[in-house]
Amino acid sequence: MQKIIKIGDKVTIILNNGNCIEKKITDEEFNKIVKAQTDNEIISILNPEFYKIKKEREQALSTIEKLRQSKILRVYNNAIYWDNVSSLSVPIDLANSILDAEFNHDDLKITTYRNFWTLMSLNTNEECRNNLYWFLQLHGLKLAKCGFFVAYRNVDTTPKEGVYTDYHSHSTVIKIGEVVTLDRNKCDCDSSHECSRGLHCASAKWLKKNYYGNTGIACLVNPADVVAVPHNSEYGKLRTCAYLPMKIINYDGDKVIPLNVEDGFDCSYVTKVIYEGIMGTETDSAYKIKIPELPGTTVESIQDKLLEIAKECITQRKI
Numbered sequence: 001m002q003k004i005i006k007i008g009d010k011v012t013i014i015l016n017n018g019n020c021i022e023k024k025i026t027d028e029e030f031n032k033i034v035k036a037q038t039d040n041e042i043i044s045i046l047n048p049e050f051y052k053i054k055k056e057r058e059q060a061l062s063t064i065e066k067l068r069q070s071k072i073l074r075v076y077n078n079a080i081y082w083d084n085v086s087s088l089s090v091p092i093d094l095a096n097s098i099l100d101a102e103f104n105h106d107d108l109k110i111t112t113y114r115n116f117w118t119l120m121s122l123n124t125n126e127e128c129r130n131n132l133y134w135f136l137q138l139h140g141l142k143l144a145k146c147g148f149f150v151a152y153r154n155v156d157t158t159p160k161e162g163v164y165t166d167y168h169s170h171s172t173v174i175k176i177g178e179v180v181t182l183d184r185n186k187c188d189c190d191s192s193h194e195c196s197r198g199l200h201c202a203s204a205k206w207l208k209k210n211y212y213g214n215t216g217i218a219c220l221v222n223p224a225d226v227v228a229v230p231h232n233s234e235y236g237k238l239r240t241c242a243y244l245p246m247k248i249i250n251y252d253g254d255k256v257i258p259l260n261v262e263d264g265f266d267c268s269y270v271t272k273v274i275y276e277g278i279m280g281t282e283t284d285s286a287y288k289i290k291i292p293e294l295p296g297t298t299v300e301s302i303q304d305k306l307l308e309i310a311k312e313c314i315t316q317r318k319i
Contacts, residue, residue: 002042006030013046015039021046063092066099072110073098085114085305086121094133108145108264115147115309122224122302127191131229132238139203139236143263146309148220151201151238152249152256154213164245167212176217176245184241187227194230194237201243203236204256216251218259219243220267 003014011030013021016039023046025033036042067075074081079089082098090098094117101109116133123129135141136149143149155164155174164174174180180199188196200212201219209216221243228239246267250257 002036002039004033013042015042063096063099066103067095070099070102072102082114082117085117088121088129090117091130091133093137097133097137112143112145112147112264115145116143116149116223117147118302118305118309119147120223123226125189125227128189128223128226128229131191132223132226135229135236135238139205140258141203141236142259142261142265144220144261144267145264146267148222148244148267150246150259150261151219151221151243152204152207152258153201153217153219153243154207154209154211155215155217155245156213157215164213164215164217174217174245176247179242179244181242184225184227187239187241189227191228191231193228194232194235196228196239198227198239199241199243200237201240202238204258206236207256209251209254209256216249216256217245218247218249220246 002016005012009024009026011023011025011033013033015021019039021042025046029045032045033042036045067073067080072082073090073095074083080092080095081087082090094113098110098113100106101113120129120132123132136143141149141151154167156167156170158165162175166172166174172180182199187198190196201221207216221240225240225242226238227241230238247259249259
């Protein structure tokens, strides 16, 4: 039990570990200290910046130790790699999730992250590759097992049943189960621009009822198609050059009721999109996965990886 002595606006605290802290505090801070149960809680109240640095250092040390033991990831020149997926370095946020899944023996999440990073590695925008997973975590957007992620947007209804359109131009045909595309060259890939050219999708936290459309839809987005991940963490909106409308969503008042899914969920739409994208089973298909030239890889090797994702989704589909 910590010992706390307060005289005027100055408090002296002897922590459980024997360290002594003296500081001027407010009555509000003192009330929080009295209720605190651990040394870390008290430190976070008295010196939040120090506590933040301390936590970041502890997390970094934990990550380093896990990387030493990992059989999935390796470190080279201070960068992290998943060798059998891509020659590109893995962002630290994604690496931490991969390590957690590995040491928790969570094969479903390992598969999900592998598929996500396979597709993410096809994105030619380095900023998107580095920041998308951080953005998804920050805003609670979930990953399908195939590597696509769920996002939300509003659309407008049309006189035709089952046909929707975009709010701005009313020129885009939007149907559940049919991919909506826009030439990537016509999109603004500058992530410092919060709202610009591209197909907009968002988190459930950002979207509101009747905001740029009278009907809400849940969409699947291929990480390879994301063109901009906004820097401002207050907003849960990004831009992409393609998305797959998968379901009409409901609202609770003005707030989106997000799909009740967790990372690794199965989705029946994904197999059709991935398979047609790779194999080109429909010559007039609006959507195809474009494979850029990447160092240390060949188009054929990437095609094989994508085909593995598609086959796995087909053979193990649950819904």
